[in-house]
Amino acid sequence: MLKKNKLALFGLIILVLFCVLAALAPVIAPYDPGEIMESEIQGPSLKHLFGTDDLGRDVLSRVIYGGRISLSVAAVAVLVALSIGIMIGAISGYYGGLIDEIIMRFTDIMLSFPTIFLILVIQSVLTPNIYNVMIVIGATSWMGIARLVRGEFLTLKEREFVEAARAIGCSNLRIIFRHILPNSMAPIIVAATLGMAGAILTESALSFLGLGVQPPTPSWGNMLMDSQTYLLDAPWMAIIPGLFIVLAVLSLYFVGEALREALNPKEW
């Protein structure tokens, strides 16, 4: 148990650190992320701790600003997924019957695509920009949450407190949002934390392929886009942003697991 707490604490510290870096990027970053400072690629030095990229921009500053973009894209994407997932899951679980059947078949369809291919197809059709990335990632990752919420609603709607709420004349909407939903928050919070980790990974893959956040705006994913070309000459271009992604995702997993244990959704 102590070990789990230590991991969660590690995760929490990293997450807080990344959030501070993102929020205070203009104060903390040594240079302007878009400024072309050197005429050629430079290795790590005192002036450029993480070296410069192929255009001579400071990698440290870009990775700090990139975190700002990557984390906010992931956070908004998770909010989108939560909104869709909770709405669909709640309707499906609460009303049941034919509506439930139709919605669950639709969920099955969405689950049968390899998500990344579906996102690639959508992104190639839309003009790739930061808002589309948020919406598309959210719109293709709500299925797990929907199933979870549906399950919660299926069991909770039979409980006495829902019966009581109905007896005193609460509307369906009120029962869904004020009575059942708050009682299913624990597993939803866990799913949202793990979903955020997934969203960071998806954003990075999309931006790496050039279908996500567009340059010159830096994101952890699109910083890796050109790194394959300079892999041998400038390995730091590939390694640094990747390490930030791994650290952020790992921290979210640690915190998510600790939350899962603390809130013990299985008991509900």
Place this chain on the structure above:
Amino acid sequence: MTKYIFKRLLQLIPLLIGITVISFFIMHLAPGDPTALYADPNVKPEELARIRANWGLDKPVAVQYFIWLKNAARLDFGTSYISGKPVTQEIFERLPATVLLMSLSFAIILLISIPVGVISAVKKGSLFDNVFTIVSFIFMSIPSFWLALVLMLVFSLRLQWFPPFGNIVLPCATMVITGLAGITRYQRASMLEVLRQEYIKVARAKGLPEWVVIYKHALRNALIPIVTLLGLTLPDLFGGAFIIETIFAWPGMGRLGVSAVFSRNYPVIMGISVFTAVLIVLGNLLADVGYAIVDPRIRYAKKE
């Protein structure tokens, strides 16, 4: 059993139609059309219109969809805009490379994750368990494309052990490392679940040695969910294949899919969507049926 499989196969039809409708309409949301990509500015408008008519792009989207569906029902997915070859032929040419990569990766994943998961569960809380739990989390946090880049940097460019492109070792290693954690943790959870059962207590109570309890009674039951894993991992393996094949220039379906997306090669995109969806859905079906075959409890429940 036959009736159950038949019913499940029937359920696939609306599912597949749904998948094709969604893919088709998403693609056609795009402003403009693919002819713009291929034609140079000097081509006469009449010529473009002729190409468009040739590809059926001049008709309303709904009509195009029904024409496509009618042909698809006969396994005719049209011809690739780029190579001019039938899509089915193109996919089947690329299929063996993907199947080889995926099955090799999956086999190695199972070989590593089953023993590790079982030992972790049996020795829950031990150093072994703790180390592998943390390692699993780290592996889960690595973006596959980044791992691919790092492996390529170290083993192809620096050490020069493997060629960077067209060699199976590094793409396979990438898939194994990124896929390992999920299955290891699944196997660990499944073993823990079994160890909590009454019949394990009974086996212990009648004085069987611990290794018999674990390897003859617990392990056999803990392996049952592995059958379902193929179904569950298939979408992830396919998802990984799209990017990993592209980075390592592995001539499989994933790479074909990504290049089709970038060139808006509609027939190929549709073909690959349908093909992967069919494989994923069949994988799920196979997993459920396999589960029912190895676990009598499920089989009897289904009969009622």
